Amino acid sequence: MIGKLASATGTKVETIRYYEQIGLLPAPARSAGNYRTYEGEHLRRLSFIRRARDLGFSIDQVRELMGLADRREQxxxxxxxxxxxxxxxxxxxxxxxxxxxxxxxxxxxxxxxxxxxxxxxxxxxxxxxxxxxxxxxxx
Amino acid sequence: MIGKLASATGTKVETIRYYEQIGLLPAPARSAGNYRTYEGEHLRRLSFIRRARDLGFSIDQVRELMGLADRREQxxxxxxxxxxxxxxxxxxxxxxxxxxxxxxxxxxxxxxxxxxxxxxxxxxxxxxxxxxxxxxxxx
DNA sequence: GCTTGACCCTCTAGCGACTAGAGGGTGCAT
DNA sequence: ATGCACCCTCTAGTCGCTAGAGGGTCAAGC
The missing domain is CATH 1.20.5 (Single alpha-helices involved in coiled-coils or other helix-helix interfaces)
Incomplete structure (x- = not known):
């Protein structure tokens, strides 16, 4: 499943695991065989990250932007x-x-x-x- | 003595030691107290490195440039x-x-x-x- | 049922070019 | 003799991944 998310977002598999490791992307549920199973939310979040990274924002800035994006009323x-x-x-x-x-x-x-x-x-x-x-x- | 070389070239002490470690700057002689004692040649070489680095050349490029600078007849x-x-x-x-x-x-x-x-x-x-x-x- | 191959897992180390810190020694002035 | 600025080595951290070792899983084909 991680491969699907990777190709859907143009990200390398290792990079996705790295984002999870540093807490940028939430850890997904696992299948019986311990495979990561992603949902639409993960796709949305990773796409956001990719786009911001492509625009040259640092990981910390992306983290901040995502935090802000969640406080919709502010x-x-x-x-x-x-x-x-x-x-x-x-x-x-x-x-x-x-x-x-x-x-x-x-x-x-x-x-x-x-x-x-x-x-x-x-x-x-x-x-x-x-x-x-x-x-x-x-x- | 490393501090003198550092301030003379606008380089940090640690960076000079790093350059020595990666073989970019030749290891100097040592004093009785194990201090690095630099000569004019070191100053010249480090200045060359600094200037090239300031111009954005990579360490490998600097290495190459210095190698070429030594083959004066070519x-x-x-x-x-x-x-x-x-x-x-x-x-x-x-x-x-x-x-x-x-x-x-x-x-x-x-x-x-x-x-x-x-x-x-x-x-x-x-x-x-x-x-x-x-x-x-x-x- | 067994193999093949594509996929997945974790863990660790590496890149470039430094930078920072621990834990200690030296040299000179007061 | 004591303080202080400087020096030493060694190790680990920075940033954003990337690569590799050494294994497990799953569907298809025979």
Missing amino acids: SCMAVDVIANQHRDAITRKIADLTALAGELDALIDSCSRNTVADCRIIEALAPGAETQSMSAPTP | SCMAVDVIANQHRDAITRKIADLTALAGELDALIDSCSRNTVADCRIIEALAPGAETQSMSAPTP
Whole structure:
């Protein structure tokens, strides 16, 4: 039965067992042969988890979101806060990566494909000076 | 002495010991009191590592780059290849995160800050249907 | 009734790149 | 001699899975 749930949600079997182990997915009933027997509720919950994970929410954030989803009468402001925090983190990551890409581009552009001794990439990585050998001290 | 090297390179002491353990940084000589005593070469090597890591190269890539940096007479084409592979990976990551940011923005925009029962974020995360409670099956 | 094969079970260890903590030793100043 | 900052080793934890060993279960086919 776990295989069915796995293919229905695009999750690996091991991942489902892992989610159960860390208490993200409730432990299902077992069959006579000790197989996990899932119900519609499990499918719904796991789909929620998958979707949130695909959107990059951490396991802890997913846990929080699911907790909030259960308190249906409350304000969803807390949900909004989590989503916005995550959005901000992604914004920062994109900025960091973009800056990095710029630096790398400059590095790569400067490479004239000569010998390593003249390689601007190695030079740029090495600190100051003349990029002596990395493994032996200057004789 | 490890503390000096740490502050000189902006690396944590534990990280330096870790680099030594995994063979990224050569084991230095020891003092009478068994303290690590570093030389200029260690500083140079660790600075190289730091800079490459800051640029997002993996430990394995750093290992490779340092190996190449030592073969000064060879062509630096291999260096260029590693840098370009890394650049491509970053390009992909940025694209992925940008797509994600778009999805999250749509989610967040739709939130009208009502109760959780009406929350579009929760709804969008939940699969199909009416977003019933997450923990109890429908009665 | 017996085998084959696909599925399931638990338990443990591994990945990458550190980080944190326990439990102890060293070196220098007061 | 005592305090304090620093150093040592060793082990285990982080995050989110993934892989493997070593077994059990179940339906189909012969």
